[in-house]
Amino acid sequence: MKNITAPFDKETVRSLHAGDTVRITGTIYTARDAAHKRICEAIAAGTPLPFDLAGAVIYYVGPTPPRPGQVIGAAGPTTSGRMDAYAPTLMAEGLSGMIGKGERLPSVIEAMKAHTAVYLAATGGAGALLSHCIKQSEVIAYEDLGTEAVRRLYVEDFPATVVIDCYGENLYRTAPEKYRR
Amino acid sequence: MREISVDLIRDAVAALAVKANTVVDARVEEALKTARQREESPVGREILDQLLQNAEIARATATPICQDTGLAVVFVRVGQDVHLTGGSLEDAVNQGVAKGYTDGYLRKSVVRDPLDRINTKDNTPAIIHYEIVPGDELTITVAPKGIGSENMSRLYMLKPSQGAEGIRQAVLQTVREAGSNACPPLVIGVGVGGNFEKCALLAKRALLRPLGEPSPDPAWAAMERDLLNAVNDLGIGPQGLGGRVTALGLAIETYPTHIGGLPVAVNINCHVARHETVSL
Known part of the structure; x- marks a missing residue:
C-alpha cells in the first residue's frame, strides 16, 4: 500500500507500477465525455482551461446529487474508454493521472509512456464508499452539464489500484492470466 | 373487476x-461474502470487501x-x-x-x-x-x-447447428469483451430462443430471477452451472484485476424459436443486479 499525493509530480508517476494499491490524498478534478470534449475544444482554440492540467489528476465520475449535509452523492468511476479519444490531447498538456475503470486504447497507453502519466482504477459499484473519501467538492466549470460538470474535489485516502503505469505495463492484461483455468 | x-x-x-438504488439485495450480499471466501487474489478480496462496505454505507446513509x-x-x-x-x-x-x-x-x-x-x-x-x-x-x-454493463451486452443470431457449444461461446466471448468495463463480479442474464427482440427481453428478464435460483428445467439449470464455472475460469476477477470470481450468478431464460434460428442474448449486469417488486 502506497500513500500518494495529488496532483502527481513526474517522480510520483514513475514510482507507481501496475498492481500497486494506493491511497490518494489531495486535489483531483472530475470530467466525463462532455467535459473532455469542451476541454479539447478549448485547447484547440487556445482559450482558458477550467483548471491547470500540469500534474493534474482527472477522475472519470458523474456523481449523484448530494443529500442535504452531504459533500457529494455516490461517486464511483465510470468507464474510461469513452474518454480515450480525448485523453492523449490532455496528457500532451500535462495531465499526469487518470482514475476510472476499464481498458484503454493502445493510443492512450502510448501517450502515457510519452508524457509520463498513470492510469488507476477505483472500484466500480462502490460509489457510496468512495463518496466518503471526498471531503470537498465544488463545481468549477461547465455547470450546465449537470452531473458531467467539472468539479474540483479534495480527497483523503481514496483507494485505487495502478492498472497501467507509465512504462506501459497493464494489469488488465497480466493479472487474469494468473487465475485462468 | x-x-x-x-x-x-x-x-x-x-x-x-x-x-x-440504495439497498443491496440480501442474496447479493450473501453471494459477495461467499465470493470473498473463495477469491484467491488479494486485490480481488480487497475489492469484494469494498463492495460489502459499500452496501452497508449505502443502506445506512440512503446513498445510492x-x-x-x-x-x-x-x-x-x-x-x-x-x-x-x-x-x-x-x-x-x-x-x-x-x-x-x-x-x-x-x-x-x-x-x-x-x-x-x-x-x-x-x-x-x-x-x-x-x-x-x-x-x-x-x-x-x-x-x-446502468450503462457500463449494458454497453457490454450482446445479441447473437446463431445457426441451429451451433447448438449448446454456440451458446457457450457466445456467453464467454461477451464476458471476455466486457472485461473490466462492466464492473465484475457480474450477474449475467442469458436469453435463448424467440426472435431478435424476444431474445433480448428474455435476457433482461433472466436478471430479475432471484440470484442463485436455478432454472426449473434441469437441462438448462445444468447449463447455467456449467457456464457460470466457465465464466469464473476466465480469471477476469473482481474489477477485471484478476481472480477466481468473475460472476456471482448466471440465469438463462428460454422460449420456442424458429426452425432456422438460434438467437442468444447476453445481458451483462454488475454485482447488484438492482430490481425491486411490489404487487398492488
Whole structure:
C-alpha cells in the first residue's frame, strides 16, 4: 500500500507500477465525455482551461446529487474508454493521472509512456464508499452539464489500484492470466 | 373487476426506484461474502470487501449503491380484471420515476435524443414492458440498469447447428469483451430462443430471477452451472484485476424459436443486479 499525493509530480508517476494499491490524498478534478470534449475544444482554440492540467489528476465520475449535509452523492468511476479519444490531447498538456475503470486504447497507453502519466482504477459499484473519501467538492466549470460538470474535489485516502503505469505495463492484461483455468 | 388508481402506481414506482438504488439485495450480499471466501487474489478480496462496505454505507446513509442509478426499466404485469382509474398508466409510471429520481437524490442519466443528447432532467422516460395476465393483481418491478454493463451486452443470431457449444461461446466471448468495463463480479442474464427482440427481453428478464435460483428445467439449470464455472475460469476477477470470481450468478431464460434460428442474448449486469417488486 502506497500513500500518494495529488496532483502527481513526474517522480510520483514513475514510482507507481501496475498492481500497486494506493491511497490518494489531495486535489483531483472530475470530467466525463462532455467535459473532455469542451476541454479539447478549448485547447484547440487556445482559450482558458477550467483548471491547470500540469500534474493534474482527472477522475472519470458523474456523481449523484448530494443529500442535504452531504459533500457529494455516490461517486464511483465510470468507464474510461469513452474518454480515450480525448485523453492523449490532455496528457500532451500535462495531465499526469487518470482514475476510472476499464481498458484503454493502445493510443492512450502510448501517450502515457510519452508524457509520463498513470492510469488507476477505483472500484466500480462502490460509489457510496468512495463518496466518503471526498471531503470537498465544488463545481468549477461547465455547470450546465449537470452531473458531467467539472468539479474540483479534495480527497483523503481514496483507494485505487495502478492498472497501467507509465512504462506501459497493464494489469488488465497480466493479472487474469494468473487465475485462468 | 378491481379498480386501482394510477396514483398508487406512481407512488409505488417512486418508492421502488429509491429502494432498488440504495439497498443491496440480501442474496447479493450473501453471494459477495461467499465470493470473498473463495477469491484467491488479494486485490480481488480487497475489492469484494469494498463492495460489502459499500452496501452497508449505502443502506445506512440512503446513498445510492452506484452513481449510475441507471435507466429506469419498469416491468408492469396487469391482471386482465384490473380497471385503472385516474389517468394514464404510462404517465403514472413516468411520474413515479421522476418523483423517485428527484426526491431520492438519484442521478438523472436520460438524454431526450440519442444525438442531440439534451438531458431530460428527471430520468424519464422509463423503459416500460407491459404484460397482461389473468387475475386482478397489478405487479410492478423497477430494475434500474446502468450503462457500463449494458454497453457490454450482446445479441447473437446463431445457426441451429451451433447448438449448446454456440451458446457457450457466445456467453464467454461477451464476458471476455466486457472485461473490466462492466464492473465484475457480474450477474449475467442469458436469453435463448424467440426472435431478435424476444431474445433480448428474455435476457433482461433472466436478471430479475432471484440470484442463485436455478432454472426449473434441469437441462438448462445444468447449463447455467456449467457456464457460470466457465465464466469464473476466465480469471477476469473482481474489477477485471484478476481472480477466481468473475460472476456471482448466471440465469438463462428460454422460449420456442424458429426452425432456422438460434438467437442468444447476453445481458451483462454488475454485482447488484438492482430490481425491486411490489404487487398492488
